[in-house]
Amino acid sequence: MTSRKQKISKSSYDIIIVGAGPAGIFAALELIRRDNWSVLLLEKGLDLGKRQCPARDEHPVGCEIGCRPCNITCGWGGSGAFSDGKLTLSPEVGGWLSQYVGTEELERLIAYVDGIYVEYGAPQQVHGTDHGRIEAIRQQAMQDGLRLVDAPIRHMGTDRCPAVLQAMRNDINGRVEVATRTTVSRILVEDGRAAGVELQDGTAVRSRVVIVAPGREGSSWLVDEAAELGLEMTNNAVDIGLRVEVPAIVMEPLTDILYESKLLYFSKSFEDEVRTFCMNPYGFVSKEAYGDVITVNGHSYSDRRSENTNFALLVSTRFTEPFKEPITYGRSIARLANLLGKDILIQRLGDLQIGQRTTEERLERSTVEPTLKGSTPGDLSFVMPYRHLRDIMDMLEAMDKLVPGVNSRDTLLYGVEVKFYSARLELSSELETKIENLYAVGDGAGVTRGLVQASASGVIAARAAAEKMTD
Ligand SMILES: Cc1cc2nc3c(=O)[nH]c(=O)nc-3n(C[C@H](O)[C@H](O)[C@H](O)COP(=O)(O)OP(=O)(O)OC[C@H]3O[C@@H](n4cnc5c(N)ncnc54)[C@H](O)[C@@H]3O)c2cc1C
Numbered sequence: 001m002t003s004r005k006q007k008i009s010k011s012s013y014d015i016i017i018v019g020a021g022p023a024g025i026f027a028a029l030e031l032i033r034r035d036n037w038s039v040l041l042l043e044k045g046l047d048l049g050k051r052q053c054p055a056r057d058e059h060p061v062g063c064e065i066g067c068r069p070c071n072i073t074c075g076w077g078g079s080g081a082f083s084d085g086k087l088t089l090s091p092e093v094g095g096w097l098s099q100y101v102g103t104e105e106l107e108r109l110i111a112y113v114d115g116i117y118v119e120y121g122a123p124q125q126v127h128g129t130d131h132g133r134i135e136a137i138r139q140q141a142m143q144d145g146l147r148l149v150d151a152p153i154r155h156m157g158t159d160r161c162p163a164v165l166q167a168m169r170n171d172i173n174g175r176v177e178v179a180t181r182t183t184v185s186r187i188l189v190e191d192g193r194a195a196g197v198e199l200q201d202g203t204a205v206r207s208r209v210v211i212v213a214p215g216r217e218g219s220s221w222l223v224d225e226a227a228e229l230g231l232e233m234t235n236n237a238v239d240i241g242l243r244v245e246v247p248a249i250v251m252e253p254l255t256d257i258l259y260e261s262k263l264l265y266f267s268k269s270f271e272d273e274v275r276t277f278c279m280n281p282y283g284f285v286s287k288e289a290y291g292d293v294i295t296v297n298g299h300s301y302s303d304r305r306s307e308n309t310n311f312a313l314l315v316s317t318r319f320t321e322p323f324k325e326p327i328t329y330g331r332s333i334a335r336l337a338n339l340l341g342k343d344i345l346i347q348r349l350g351d352l353q354i355g356q357r358t359t360e361e362r363l364e365r366s367t368v369e370p371t372l373k374g375s376t377p378g379d380l381s382f383v384m385p386y387r388h389l390r391d392i393m394d395m396l397e398a399m400d401k402l403v404p405g406v407n408s409r410d411t412l413l414y415g416v417e418v419k420f421y422s423a424r425l426e427l428s429s430e431l432e433t434k435i436e437n438l439y440a441v442g443d444g445a446g447v448t449r450g451l452v453q454a455s456a457s458g459v460i461a462a463r464a465a466a467e468k469m470t471d
Pocket residue numbers: 018019020021022023024042043044045069073074075076077078079080081082083084085086087088094182183184185213214215216217218221288297441442443444448449450451452454
């Protein structure tokens with residue numbers, strides 16, 4: 001795809017937003033709800049209706065095409081557009097914004113953002129609100145050494161997410177100037193203040209405020225710009241783990257009540273934090289391409305069910321001195337799995353426990369039928385560091401007391417699942433950088449890792465910018 005720039009009508013705006021993911025879209029929505037500012041929203045990918053992934057359509061086993069930019073992660077709606085669309089309504093999940101605005105304010109922001117998703121078509125139903133039964137699960141979990149973070153969830157589903165994002169797009173149309181296929185290459189600063197942006201073709205567009213929301217896709221660009229502008233950054237942790245697949249009936253004691261259960265555990269072998277992530281009741285295991293590396297993921301539909309439930313077990317690692325490349329570390333482990341298997345390795349838990357590889361024949365004997373076809377039966381102990389594997393096996397043992405059957409021989413493990421988080425910019429409580437009127441929000445700024453907090457971060461910056469401009 002060529003990156004032909006869309007025409008921009010003016011040379012100067014009140015506010016420029018970089019990136020049309022949830023963070024950028026919610027910043028724009030907040031601004032038009034507040035005043036008549038002139039707002040330009042720049043997005044390097046395509047408009048929603050034009051986003052089509054040839055790899056997903058033709059070779060659902062992974063990307064060998066490498067579109068620039070990628071239609072899965074870039075374009076109107078950002079990397080969340082074709083996501084499972086789980087809106088997790090808890091300040092403890094999906095980012096670190098409570099460190100900036102405090103828990104109470106974050107709770108208010110989450111309710112506000114959630115209301116907007118519903119306004120644009122997210123379903124009314126919220127899972128995980130039966131407090132009596134949740135308390136019983138929490139008590140049982142505590143006895144097993146697990147901490148339950150109960151988070152109400154509104155589930156849009158992979159199929160409904162684009163419709164919600166299109167409704168937002170229609171509403172913004174005419175009130176915010178949106179330029180897709182337009183890549184920002186530089187942030188312009190004059191006298192210590194944001195002054196606009198420079199586009200890939202060298203055009204300068206001026207503004208009083210710049211809000212950058214480039215997502216994980218644009219995080220390395222942001223790191224380079226931050227270095228250029230003398231802004232400080234710190235590394236976030238890297239989460240490495242496996243995707244677990246079990247019969248849906250095994251997880252029903254949790255999923256019927258909570259939909260997605262977030263469990264935290266400190267492993268008995270290393271005292272590392274292990275957590276469940278992205279639980280998909282009756283869902284499907286899927287693949288994801290990070291450049292030339294294929295990792296595993298999972299999702300579920302609002303109107304299609306499998307017989308299984310899948311979730312990730314992730315081990316968080318924060319490197320200290322002198323190592324500064326958590327993303328390279330995570331990619332290297334995922335690459336090992338790609339080297340040994342075709343891309344994703346699959347192993348029965350029972351085989352892993354007795355130190356034998358899973359073969360096609362052993363997999364066929366499993367009572368759990370994999371929802372991801374085409375992964376290579378193999379031995380995950382040749383891929384995962386002992387520490388991570390031990391942590392995950394400890395957690396499965398602990399979980400088995402809460403949900404009997406999860407630690408069974410036929411439980412399927414897929415590897416490797418890796419979650420990279422962008423380096424974090426030094427920001428004020430309003431998400432403003434040390435450069436006046438330059439705000440950094442969403443996953444790209446390293447302050448969020450989910451749809452709701454990313455959206456909330458856009459609102460925080462928009463409100464702060466609007467207030468400043470009104471003064
Ligand atoms: C497969 C998948 C499933 C997920 N499922 C869920 C889920 O169920 N629930 C949940 O809460 N979260 C989920 N997430 C995470 C969620 O999608 C992200 O946390 C969220 O989209 C982050 O929003 P953002 O606006 O910060 O960044 P993004 O959504 O990544 O958007 C950033 C945008 O900026 C654009 N951009 C980048 N650089 C530039 C530049 N230089 N110039 C112009 N434009 C630029 C990009 O093209 C992109 O469109 C999922 C993510 C993936 C990948």
